[in-house]
Amino acid sequence: MSLPKVKQDATDARLSALTLPAGGWADPARKDALSRVQAMGLPNARDEYWKYTRPDTLVSAEVQDAPAIEAHEAPIFGERDRLQVVFVDGVFDAEASDDLAMEGVTIERLADAPDIHWAKDVYGVLETRGQTPVHRPLAALNTAFATDGLLIHVTGKAPKPIHINYVHKGAQSDAILHHVVKVESDCQLTILENGPAAARFNKVIEADIADTGTLHHVRAQGRDHDRRAVTHIFARLGSESTFKTFTLTVNGVLTRNEAVVEFTGDDAKAHIAGACLGDGSFHHDDTVFVTHDAVNCESRQVFKKVLRNGAVGVFQGKILVKPDAQKTDGYQISQSLLLDEDSQFLAKPELEIYADDVACSHGSTSGAIDEDSLFYLRARGVPRGLAEDMMTVAFIAEAVQEIDDESLQDELNERVTAWLARRRT
Amino acid sequence: MLEIKNLHVKLQEEDKQILKGVDLTVEAGKVHAIMGPNGSGKSTLSYVLSGRDGYEVTDGSATLMGEDILDMEVEDRAAAGLFLAFQYPVEIPGVGNMTFLRTAVNAQRKARGEDEMSAAEFLKVIREKAKSLQIDAEMLKRPVNVGFSGGEKKRNEILQMAMLEPKMCILDETDSGLDVDAMKLVSEGVNALRNEGRSFLVITHYQRLLDHIKPDVVHIMANGRIIKTGGPELALEVEHNGYADLMAEEA
Numbered sequence: 001m002s003l004p005k006v007k008q009d010a011t012d013a014r015l016s017a018l019t020l021p022a023g024g025w026a027d028p029a030r031k032d033a034l035s036r037v038q039a040m041g042l043p044n045a046r047d048e049y050w051k052y053t054r055p056d057t058l059v060s061a062e063v064q065d066a067p068a069i070e071a072h073e074a075p076i077f078g079e080r081d082r083l084q085v086v087f088v089d090g091v092f093d094a095e096a097s098d099d100l101a102m103e104g105v106t107i108e109r110l111a112d113a114p115d116i117h118w119a120k121d122v123y124g125v126l127e128t129r130g131q132t133p134v135h136r137p138l139a140a141l142n143t144a145f146a147t148d149g150l151l152i153h154v155t156g157k158a159p160k161p162i163h164i165n166y167v168h169k170g171a172q173s174d175a176i177l178h179h180v181v182k183v184e185s186d187c188q189l190t191i192l193e194n195g196p197a198a199a200r201f202n203k204v205i206e207a208d209i210a211d212t213g214t215l216h217h218v219r220a221q222g223r224d225h226d227r228r229a230v231t232h233i234f235a236r237l238g239s240e241s242t243f244k245t246f247t248l249t250v251n252g253v254l255t256r257n258e259a260v261v262e263f264t265g266d267d268a269k270a271h272i273a274g275a276c277l278g279d280g281s282f283h284h285d286d287t288v289f290v291t292h293d294a295v296n297c298e299s300r301q302v303f304k305k306v307l308r309n310g311a312v313g314v315f316q317g318k319i320l321v322k323p324d325a326q327k328t329d330g331y332q333i334s335q336s337l338l339l340d341e342d343s344q345f346l347a348k349p350e351l352e353i354y355a356d357d358v359a360c361s362h363g364s365t366s367g368a369i370d371e372d373s374l375f376y377l378r379a380r381g382v383p384r385g386l387a388e389d390m391m392t393v394a395f396i397a398e399a400v401q402e403i404d405d406e407s408l409q410d411e412l413n414e415r416v417t418a419w420l421a422r423r424r425t
Numbered sequence: 426m427l428e429i430k431n432l433h434v435k436l437q438e439e440d441k442q443i444l445k446g447v448d449l450t451v452e453a454g455k456v457h458a459i460m461g462p463n464g465s466g467k468s469t470l471s472y473v474l475s476g477r478d479g480y481e482v483t484d485g486s487a488t489l490m491g492e493d494i495l496d497m498e499v500e501d502r503a504a505a506g507l508f509l510a511f512q513y514p515v516e517i518p519g520v521g522n523m524t525f526l527r528t529a530v531n532a533q534r535k536a537r538g539e540d541e542m543s544a545a546e547f548l549k550v551i552r553e554k555a556k557s558l559q560i561d562a563e564m565l566k567r568p569v570n571v572g573f574s575g576g577e578k579k580r581n582e583i584l585q586m587a588m589l590e591p592k593m594c595i596l597d598e599t600d601s602g603l604d605v606d607a608m609k610l611v612s613e614g615v616n617a618l619r620n621e622g623r624s625f626l627v628i629t630h631y632q633r634l635l636d637h638i639k640p641d642v643v644h645i646m647a648n649g650r651i652i653k654t655g656g657p658e659l660a661l662e663v664e665h666n667g668y669a670d671l672m673a674e675e676a
């Protein structure tokens with residue numbers, strides 16, 4: 001089947017600007033991914049899955065200018081005991097990174113790893129599974145062309161989190177990174193990510209969590225306003241495993257975060273949550289696809305968006321329950337706080353259920369700040385601006401609470417408060 | 426302290442006149458009570474004084490210690506010393522009670538050009554005051570009024586009053602939804618705050634509350650005006666005879 005000409009041309013233009021990294025264990029996966037991209041074509045505005053978010057600047061051969069701004073606050077997570085790995089515009093920074101060594105975890109780099117047998121079973125594999133029933137061509141593009149990334153094999157209980165710190169310097173940097181995480185049975189890891197990464201950033205994480213394994217993922221995307229990003233997390237969950245991911249996004253002219261979660265073992269749990277604050281030319285898209293293909297699994301999607309001055313928030317969330325996935329507990333809520341009439345929230349919640357003994361619910365709301373609460377706070381002497389901020393932080397906090405670690409909750413809430421305060425004065 | 430002259434107020438949306446010339450002066454250190462039947466305009470008076478949206482002052486004035494409050498922002502009225510204890514305290518999920526109160530105390534101090542209260546000092550003071558109102562540490566930590574019983578909400582209002590140390594306190598049907606014990610506790614909290622520099626305006630349907638918070642002056646409000654003013658005995662008269670007689674007298 002051939003692609004429509006417009007799509008074919010756009011895909012060719014993008015592919016011709018990229019070079020397939022040669023050789024190594026990932027070679028077959030890359031070549032396979034390339035042929036899948038060629039078959040699917042890169043997304044354009046006519047694709048149903050991109051109805052609310054224009055993909056053109058994510059797909060184009062050229063990168064839109066996005067100057068890195070002067071930092072006004074220290075990077076988040078910086079005060080924690082963690083193993084830090086730094087990428088500058090997508091390039092590994094050995095100087096700034098810690099030794100890639102930690103008890104219970106093996107960390108290697110995609111760019112220089114020798115033949116890694118375990119990673120072969122994951123790299124491009126979960127991404128490929130995630131292409132059905134909906135195409136995600138930008139993830140396949142990533143598998144083909146990723147220049148680097150971390151290969152994290154978790155074989156114990158990691159004593160501290162791995163913190164991937166993405167630094168953005170070049171105004172036209174175009175980074176493609178691909179991380180693979182494999183969590184063995186009874187093993188556990190927390191991954192922290194932060195930073196704007198590049199002028200344009202395409203990132204994939206594939207996380208394969210074995211029976212009774214646990215992976216926590218907390219990410220903060222912030223800073224440079226003009227940056228663009230498309231990210232995918234593909235997670236496969238074994239029996240009694242746990243996967244929890246949370247993303248806080250502030251600023252960013254275009255961000256699309258996709259989470260594709262598949263339950264393959266019984267009694268597992270996945271929480272996918274996020275909060276964003278957008279001001280002005282901000283477009284943020286959370287696209288989530290959860291597939292229940294095992295018994296008695298629990299999935300939770302909790303997304304909150306604060307939008308003002310014409311900012312746009314998108315939520316596309318789907319729960320697919322396959323015929324044998326009895327006792328599924330699926331929950332989904334997406335809410336927006338619209339601080340003015342220029343802002344927009346577009347939500348597309350979907351349930352597709354083929355099993356008959358399940359509990360699934362979804363909800364989506366949009367609203368302004370509650371006037372009664374605002375009056376109550378002001379009547380106690382809290383000025384309007386501060387009262388609005390308190391209400392906004394409270395709204396976001398309900399999503400932040402999805403993170404297990406309270407100190408991480410506090411740190412993210414502080415960032416939200418600071419972001420709001422900077423915009424008030 | 427509080428001087429209200431010929432106050433006329435209508436509902437913005439319905440073009441309906443609610444207050445039709447209220448005159449009321451509350452002297453420093455005094456407790457005034459306003460009683461009246463449903464729909465007489467009691468709660469409207471409390472909302473207009475505290476600055477709630479939806480009301481339009483068509484005539485008259487209201488001053489707090491000589492300052493016109495009707496043109497002030499809601500938060501500025503609070504900083505100037507006005508406090509409204511809500512009939513229905515609002516639940517605010519996600520905002521911790523303690524955080525809320527410390528923010529309020531310090532915002533008022535800042536507005537008045539005073540030093541902010543340190544976290545340690547605040548903690549010390551609030552613990553002490555909460556204890557006398559039987560508010561435990563758990564209630565202080567919880568989100569504002571969320572999951573509080575009716576009595577807990579009203580006690581929380583009085584705690585806020587105690588922390589903010591206002592000059593002019595308006596209690597809007599603070600007795601509603603309270604059992605006898607809770608009413609006693611709340612009243613004790615209010616009485617503990619009575620002093621020469623602080624005035625109270627207690628709005629209530631029933632005389633019962635005034636057994637606990639003894640007023641200096643009692644006003645009867647009906648149909649948007651104060652129709653009778655007297656001593657505490659006026660409240661007893663209402664208790665025995667209802668409002669009908671007084672309203673008939675007025676007519």
